[in-house]
Every structure is written in structure tokens, then in C-alpha cells.
Amino acid sequence: MNPDTPLHPADALLRGLFGEDHAVRREGKLLAGTARVGAHTVSVVGTTEQAHIGVDLALAMSRHVLDTMRDAPGRPLVLIVDNAGQRLSLWDELMGNNGCIAHLTKCLDVARRSGHKVIGLVHTLAISGGFMATGMATGACYAMPGAELRLMAPSAMARVTKIPEERLAELSRTQPVLGPGVDNFVRIGGLHGVFAGDPRAALLAALEAEDDGDDPRRRLGAERGGRPHAQAIAARVRAGMP
Amino acid sequence: MRVARHSYLEAGARARILGVLDPGSFREFCGPRARCTSPHLPLLDMPVALDDGAVVGEGRLADRPVLIAAQEGGFMGGSVGEVHGAKITGLVERALDTRPDGVILLVDSGGVRLQEANAGLIAMGEIQRAVLVVRAAGIPVIVAIGGKNGCYGGMSIIARSCDWIVASEEGRLSISGPEVIEAVEGIEEFDSRDRALVWRTMGGKHRRLLGEVDVLVADDVEAFRAALAGCLGRPRALDRAALEAEQVRLEARVARFADCRDGLDVWAALGVAEPRRVPELDADDFERMVRSMEDAR
Numbered sequence: 360m361n362p363d364t365p366l367h368p369a370d371a372l373l374r375g376l377f378g379e380d381h382a383v384r385r386e387g388k389l390l391a392g393t394a395r396v397g398a399h400t401v402s403v404v405g406t407t408e409q410a411h412i413g414v415d416l417a418l419a420m421s422r423h424v425l426d427t428m429r430d431a432p433g434r435p436l437v438l439i440v441d442n443a444g445q446r447l448s449l450w451d452e453l454m455g456n457n458g459c460i461a462h463l464t465k466c467l468d469v470a471r472r473s474g475h476k477v478i479g480l481v482h483t484l485a486i487s488g489g490f491m492a493t494g495m496a497t498g499a500c501y502a503m504p505g506a507e508l509r510l511m512a513p514s515a516m517a518r519v520t521k522i523p524e525e526r527l528a529e530l531s532r533t534q535p536v537l538g539p540g541v542d543n544f545v546r547i548g549g550l551h552g553v554f555a556g557d558p559r560a561a562l563l564a565a566l567e568a569e570d571d572g573d574d575p576r577r578r579l580g581a582e583r584g585g586r587p588h589a590q591a592i593a594a595r596v597r598a599g600m601p
Numbered sequence: 602m603r604v605a606r607h608s609y610l611e612a613g614a615r616a617r618i619l620g621v622l623d624p625g626s627f628r629e630f631c632g633p634r635a636r637c638t639s640p641h642l643p644l645l646d647m648p649v650a651l652d653d654g655a656v657v658g659e660g661r662l663a664d665r666p667v668l669i670a671a672q673e674g675g676f677m678g679g680s681v682g683e684v685h686g687a688k689i690t691g692l693v694e695r696a697l698d699t700r701p702d703g704v705i706l707l708v709d710s711g712g713v714r715l716q717e718a719n720a721g722l723i724a725m726g727e728i729q730r731a732v733l734v735v736r737a738a739g740i741p742v743i744v745a746i747g748g749k750n751g752c753y754g755g756m757s758i759i760a761r762s763c764d765w766i767v768a769s770e771e772g773r774l775s776i777s778g779p780e781v782i783e784a785v786e787g788i789e790e791f792d793s794r795d796r797a798l799v800w801r802t803m804g805g806k807h808r809r810l811l812g813e814v815d816v817l818v819a820d821d822v823e824a825f826r827a828a829l830a831g832c833l834g835r836p837r838a839l840d841r842a843a844l845e846a847e848q849v850r851l852e853a854r855v856a857r858f859a860d861c862r863d864g865l866d867v868w869a870a871l872g873v874a875e876p877r878r879v880p881e882l883d884a885d886d887f888e889r890m891v892r893s894m895e896d897a898r
Contacts, residue, residue, distance in 0.1 A: 414851075414855055415855065418848070418851055418852055418855065421844075421848055422848060422852075425841065425844060425845055425848055428841050429841070429845075445776050445777060447777050447781065447782045447785050447786050447790075448782070448786065448790060449782065449790055449791050449802060449862070450861075450862065452775050452776070452777060452782070452791075452802050452803060453802050453807075453858070453861065453862075453863075453864065453867065454811075454854060454855060454858060455761075455774075455775075455808070455811055455813045455854075456775075456776050456777075457757035457758050457760070457761055457774065457775060457776040458761045458813050458851070459851055460758050460761075460776065461757075461758045461759075461760075461761035461762050462761070462844070462847055462848070462851060464729065464758065464762065465733065465762060465839065465844060465847075466844050466848075468730075468733045469839060469840060469841060469844060472733075472737060473840075473841070487713070487722065487754075488754065488755065488758070488776050488777075490722065491722065491725055491726055491729075491755050491758055492758070495722075495723070495725075495726035495729075496726070496729075508719075509718075509719075510713060510715065510718040510719060510721075510722055511715070511718075516715055516718065519715055520645075520715050520716055522645060522716075530644060530645070534641070534644065535719065536641055536683065536717050536718060536719045536720035536721075537641075537716075537717075537718055537719070538719075543719055544719060544723075547719050547720055547723055548723065549719060549722070549723040549726075573730060573734050574727055574730040574731070574734075576723055576726065576727060577687070577690075577727060580720075580723070586683060586720050586723070587640075588640055588683055588684055588687065589683050589684075589686065589687040589690075589720070589724065589727070590687070592631065592637055592683075592684050592687035592688060592691065593687040593688070593690045593691035593694065593727075594691065595630070595631055595635075595637075595691065596630045596631050596657055596687070596688050596690075596691030596692050596695065597691040597692075597694045597695045597698065598695075599628075599630055599659070599695065599699075600630060600631065600635075601628075601629065601630060601631070601632060601634070601635065
């Protein structure tokens with residue numbers, strides 16, 4: 360390889376996580392394969408180049424998750440998240456993109472429930488339905504420093520909500536539910552944490568961390584103060600209080 | 602004698618619940634008097650609703666115990682914010698404690714409440730996780746779609762994570778709305794004002810023919826009630842074998858309809874005799890046609 364050719368961002372991430380010696384292939388915007396982290400062999404699946412998640416990518420990822428469950432029961436799954444949301448096209452809607460994305464998330468959930476550790480890592484970007492399709496269906500999702508997460512672009516949000524963009528930007532500084540970015544998603548419990556420092560060490564720690572129950576996000580959001588109401592309201596309803 | 606129809610589409614969340622459940626059996630949790638309102642909307646100078654647009658509680662359907670939630674489409678398009686989402690999550694999780702014959706979600710939602718952006722998005726994931734936990738415990742979760750806002754965004758992923766979906770022709774089920782697709786990709790990709798196109802792409806009949814909806818019913822509260830009752834106590838398998846079968850089914854769909862550009866093309870490829878007549882079939886005739894096609898396969 361020409362030493363002057365810049366490394367593809369996904370290849371750089373994979374090298375940082377797994378060193379040179381991994382077997383994760385990049386085919387178009389899909390990532391799939393296996394790698395080693397410490398004493399663990401892990402199955403890696405995900406997307407790159409800020410892919411739009413359509414039916415084809417969703418089903419390619421679910422295929423890889425199911426293959427892992429069949430061929431290597433219990434092997435941890437590492438999900439690399441880099442997307443610009445769901446694909447916006449008539450054909451994908453005609454085929455039921457929501458059903459294909461739901462299928463992918465069900466595969467991740469059943470994998471987790473049957474003993475596979477499922478770790479998400481937001482690489483550069485995760486938007487809305489693209490985050491729900493991937494990182495939000497893991498047992499614990501982390502982000503690389505500087506990654507971006509959001510529901511929609513601030514300009515579009517201003518247009519749809521009819522709140523001026525300057526006012527939204529001002530509110531976003533103090534309201535973690537409104538503002539984009541890793542820090543806000545950490546504060547509301549939508550991310551477990553950030554891979555600061557050596558990503559390989561951080562991934563190893565994530566793989567060896569205790570399981571955090573079926574859904575720690577409300578608790579984390581309350582502890583971190585970014586989403587203080589969800590946990591109490593859900594508990595109140597679960598208790599059947601009027 | 603035919604009883605006068607009560608439109609499900611026109612009914613509000615509470616009227617839908619009262620119409621679906623056995624008379625006098627509904628007990629609401631965290632109701633309007635509890636004033637669990639959105640903490641975020643006042644910061645944007647926006648009005649709140651005393652139930653935050655989500656009505657949740659328990660009752661009986663066909664004399665069987667159920668938990669039920671309904672989204673109020675008249676409040677911010679049935680959108681999911683922090684409180685709205687937490688109410689539904691808590692309701693679904695209650696099934697682990699009370700083990701009802703089913704959890705019923707009357708969906709009427711455009712998706713995440715943009716004014717509570719990040720909290721609404723994570724709430725979607727929490728509702729879905731709760732659904733999957735309850736399904737793993739063998740309790741069926743059943744969705745009804747037939748409101749004016751349809752079932753869009755994260756709610757569409759949640760719906761397809763449940764056991765059964767009952768929908769009317771008026772119900773729409775899709776992740777992205779027509780207006781969003783048009784705004785981003787242009788009118789050549791999707792003309793959102795072409796209502797017939799919207800229904801051929803996302804409507805209840807197309808979703809039923811595709812296998813994404815289990816029962817199509819008329820826009821009638823009693824029809825929804827009967828169809829929902831038929832799903833009680835019938836959990837579907839959610840394990841590796843079931844997911845393998847679903848993978849095969851979805852891969853076959855994508856390959857089979859790769860060249861289709863319209864619902865009409867899909868219906869013709871499925872063997873519907875007169876695709877252009879599908880929109881005018883009444884719900885019962887349509888359901889009979891689909892079942893005979895399924896039996897023939």
C-alpha cells in the first residue's frame with residue numbers, strides 16, 4: 360500500500376481497537392468479521408462512511424449476528440455504529456424498512472439474552488432511527504471522543520418545531536435532552552460512556568464489565584441528572600399507582 | 602341488526618380504550634389527576650397535557666386481564682417524550698409482575714417528540730426493550746394501528762418488535778414519513794401529497810399483503826376489539842430459530858420485489874388478481890382474499 364494513502368477511517372478505528380491482526384472485512388459500507396481483544400475472540404459487525412440504514416444493510420448485519428449465534432454461541436458481539444440515520448427512499452419504505460430494522464434489533468436482543476455480550480461503539484455519527492437500529496439495541500453503548508449523535512440537524516429541528524435556531528442553540532447548552540453530541544447522550548443515559556484514551560483497553564474493559572441489567576438507561580439518566588423523570592414515572596406506572 | 606359503527610380513526614385515546622375493553626373494567630395509572638406533565642415543554646413556552654398524551658392502565662378484554670396503553674394523537678401528534686415514553690415503558694414492564702393475557706398498545710404516533718429530542722429517542726429504545734423483556738417472559742404484546750398519525754419513526758420499530766399487529770386500511774406503518782422523504786430526497790422520490798401513493802406504500806392493506814401486519818380490520822372500534830381479543834394468550838416464539846425464519850423471509854422479499862417501484866407491482870407479483878381493485882375492497886373481503894392467498898402457498 361502506498362504509505363501516502365490515508366487510512367480509511369474504519370480501518371484506522373479497527374487498527375486502534377484490534378491492532379493489525381484482525382479479520383474484519385470492509386465491503387462497501389458494511390463491516391463484518393472477527394477479531395481478538397485480550398483473551399476474547401469477538402464478532403464485529405457494523406457500518407462505516409456514515410451509511411444510511413436501508414433494508415439491505417439491516418439484513419446484512421442481522422445475517423452476521425445470526426451466523427455468530429449459530430457458529431459461536433456466547434461469543435461477544437461488537438457493533439460499530441456509523442450512520443446518517445435510516446435510508447430515506449420509497450423502495451425501502453415499500454419493503455418495510457422498519458420491519459427489517461426491527462429484525463436486526465431483535466437479533467441483537469436475543470443474542471444478548473442468550474449469553475452474547477453485545478457492545479456498541481459509535482464511531483463518527485449516529486442519527487435517530489440509525490441509532491435505534493444499532494447502538495440502542497446493545498447491552499451497553501459507548502462512543503469515540505468527538506463522535507456526533509443527534510435526532511436531526513439543528514436547522515431542520517428549528518424549521519419543524521418553529522423555534523428559532525438561536526433559541527434552540529441557547530437552550531441546548533443547558534438542556535441535555537435537546538442538544539446534540541456525546542456528552543448530552545451520556546448525561547441522559549443514552550450512552551454508557553466514552554472511550555477516552557487507548558480504545559483497545561477501553562473495549563477490553565467494556566467486554567469484561569458486569570452486565571448492567573436489562574436496561575440501565577433510565578437509572579443512568581437519573582444518576583447523571585440529564586433525564587431525571589423517566590425512572591420515577593416508569594416505576595410509578597409499574598406499581599399501578601393512579 | 603347491525604350496530605352503528607364507531608370510527609376508531611375519529612376516536613381519542615380514552616374512547617379507544619373504553620371501546621376496546623369490557624365496560625367498566627378500565628383502571629388508569631398515573632392519570633390526569635397525577636399531573637405527570639412534560640418538564641421540557643414549558644421551557645419552550647409550549648402547553649402541556651395532564652397525561653402527556655399517553656393513557657395507560659389495566660382492565661379486561663373478553664373477560665381476560667390485560668394491560669393497555671393508548672397514545673393521544675391530538676396532543677403533539679402522539680409523539681413520544683420523556684414522560685410519555687416512561688409511562689408506556691412502566692406499563693409494559695408491569696406485565697412481569699401481573700402476568701396478564703396480553704399487553705395492548707394502541708399506537709397513534711408520528712414518532713419522537715422533537716421538542717424532547719434525545720429523551721424521546723432513548724425512550725423509544727426503553728419501550729422496545731421492555732416489550733422484548735416481556736415477550737421473553739412469554740406474555741404477548743399486541744399493537745393496534747388505525748389513528749390519524751399512523752405508526753411512524755421509532756414507534757414503527759417498536760410495533761414490529763411485538764407479537765401481533767392489528768391495523769385498519771387507514772393505519773399507516775413506516776419508519777419515515779412521506780413529507781420527510783420528500784423534503785430530503787425531493788418530490789421525484791416521493792410526492793407526499795399523492796395520498797393514494799402514500800397508502801399503497803405504507804397503508805394497512807399493503808402491510809398486510811407484505812406480511813408486516815397480521816390482521817386487517819375495518820375502521821370500527823368493535824372490529825379492533827374483536828381482533829385484539831383474538832390475539833390474547835398467544836405469544837409468538839422469539840428465539841434464534843424464529844429469527845432465522847424471519848431472516849429467510851425478509852431476504853426472499855427483498856430479492857423478489859427488487860424491481861418493484863409501487864405497491865401495485867408488489868401486489869401483482871404476489872398474485873393478487875386485480876391489484877388496482879385492492880384499495881376499494883372492504884376490510885372483510887380483503888382479509889378473506891389475503892387468507893386464501895396464504896392458504897394457497
